[in-house]
Amino acid sequence: xxxxxxxxxxxxxxxxxxxxxxxxxxxxxxxxxxxxxxxxxxxxxxxxxxxxxxxxxxxxxxxxxxxxxxxxxxxxxxxxxxxxxxxxxxxxxxxxxxxxxxxxxxxxxxxxxx
Numbered sequence: 001x002x003x004x005x006x007x008x009x010x011x012x013x014x015x016x017x018x019x020x021x022x023x024x025x026x027x028x029x030x031x032x033x034x035x036x037x038x039x040x041x042x043x044x045x046x047x048x049x050x051x052x053x054x055x056x057x058x059x060x061x062x063x064x065x066x067x068x069x070x071x072x073x074x075x076x077x078x079x080x081x082x083x084x085x086x087x088x089x090x091x092x093x094x095x096x097x098x099x100x101x102x103x104x105x106x107x108x109x110x111x112x113x114x
Contacts, residue, residue, distance in 0.1 A: 022089025
């Protein structure tokens with residue numbers, strides 16, 4: 001088990017931004033298309049964080065063309081290039097799954113004053 005922990009610690013990123021539930025983030029994802037690669041930006045609200053350590057993930061939700069899209073990103077993945085926090089949110093829940101049922105202004109999260 002100690003060998004697995006050492007391998008996990010080596011592959012963890014050192015610069016991990018403080019992502020909280022309710023924040024609006026821009027996730028820069030590296031997309032590989034054939035022999036070319038490009039950076040695609042996915043902007044949305046963080047609705048969940050799971051696990052911890054090497055297997056930590058966060059779920060980002062956005063609405064595009066009237067259709068809700070959710071993506072789960074591993075925090076320590078080499079595919080995730082950068083995470084920018086656009087706006088801090090103030091919520092009282094650990095998971096914001098209730099936003100899936102809401103549309104328009106009802107799906108907004110209050111902004112935290114920092």
